[in-house]
Amino acid sequence: MHELYLAESIINIISNYAEHNGFKKVNIVFLSCGRLSCIESKTLQFAFDVQAKGTAAEGAVLEFQILPAMIHCFSCEKDLEVEIHTGVCPSCGGHEVVLTAGTEELKILELDVD
């Protein structure tokens, strides 16, 4: 659901930049977010396509840099990458873990424009 609002915000930011920098067309929008930030990239692209019609953002492709989810385990003192956070250390099975990265919010990094 939030993809709708995120898409709208991305388009607003692009429109501001288009005005200031004088570009007419965006080819690629480079984005980043954490693996566990619950953002559905296909849904976001779809919402973006629908709302970008008639703006400088029309036709742009969204490219995601997915930042890894990391845990720190206090039992084996390791820092490990995880696919999902289960509260269990994948190395020693210990429960004394803390999620240290993975929920970073969506950012626009760069635009590829003409």
Add this chain to the structure above:
Amino acid sequence: MKVKVVKKVLDANDRIAEENRKLFDQHKIFVINLMSSPGAGKTSLVEQTIKAIKNKYKIAVIEGDIQDTYDADRIAKLKIPVVQINTGGACHIDGNMIREALPSFDLNKIDLLIVENVGNLVCPAEFKIGENIKVMLLSTPEGADKPAKYPLMFQESAALLINKMDLISYIDFDLKKARRDSLSLNKKLKIFEVSCKTAEGLEAWIAWLTQRIDEFKKK
């Protein structure tokens, strides 16, 4: 050609939330952003909290329902100023919705503003509204896997109320896992086990909240 941006997508919302925060600070209003999935017990907690501390603080409530005014009517019965935000199908309350609701209140007559967010475990956690603290509910019938599935809300919250504890003997809810996984996302998270039906466990929540409000007021 490449154009560097490096900007949070929700930057515009963050800035509105900061403006709201300034306004709340000027008027010494402590603001709670209350979040949970649908039906976990947000309105019940608001009702219980009002009953417990309405003689101590002047309270106001903002209700974010997708459609009806059912929750707002429940609060109005307690003779508390309440504004219903129509989110128009949106899955969350954002900073601008709060800004637009504020003229309906006399800000000089509020100590505590409780904002009941839309029932949803994902989106509300991303949108700042100018709150002092985020508080979330997880009800026992929802299951103990929620921290793992929706980590952001647990990370962002100052307090977690595990609600519907009166039902725990009827359902499979792994309380130990829920507590452990929540704390593995947020070491500072304050956890309360409560029932908004029987009022069991609510004194600890009220005591904690009262302390937070009083500290804020003294500043």
